[in-house]
Every structure is written in C-alpha cells, then in structure tokens.
Amino acid sequence: MSDTTPVTRAEIVALVQSNLAEILEISAADVNENSTFEGLGADSLALIELVEALEESLSERVEGFHIDDEDLESLTSVADAVNYVATKLSAV
Secondary structure, three states, X not given: OOOOOOOOHHHHHHHHHHHHHHHHOOOHHHOOOOOEHHHHOOOHHHHHHHHHHHHHHHHOOOXXXXXXXXXXXXXXXXXXXXXXXXXHHHHO
8 A cells, every 4th residue: 555645855865865875884964965976986786776775665655666777877966866756756
C-alpha cells in the first residue's frame, strides 16, 4: 500500500543527503545542495547505489518510481539529483 502524501522537496533533499552520506561513508552534514558528486568523491558506482536507494525509498510512496539510467549522466550535483527527482515525482 503506497502513501499518497506528496513527497516534499525537503524530504527529497534529506533522502539524497542521508543515502549519499551512507554510500560515501561521510557525514550527512558534508552533503548539501551545492555539493557536486565529484567534489564529494562519488564515482559512477556510488551514483548507481544512490539511484537504487532512492528508487527503493520512493517506491514505497510513489508506485512505479524509476530513475532512467541514461539520465544519470546529466546529474552532476546534489541539486541536480533533487531537481530531477522532484520533476519525476510531479509527473507521476
């Protein structure tokens, strides 16, 4: 059963922040919307892990939520990821 409450931008930021911090083994305080993935030391494998974590977390709230692999190349910062997810969620 999925929760029909819309996911807020703040929730998306928190999800990206906490998942990225866990994947990169850094403090969540070091991750903010101005952070680039390169600056945080995230490689392509870390980004794939982030996508999987976001899909798993958000699929509980939004049925069928999916991030397209080809879209990963255009995501270079935390803000890019947050904006992408927010846009995808508004289209669902």
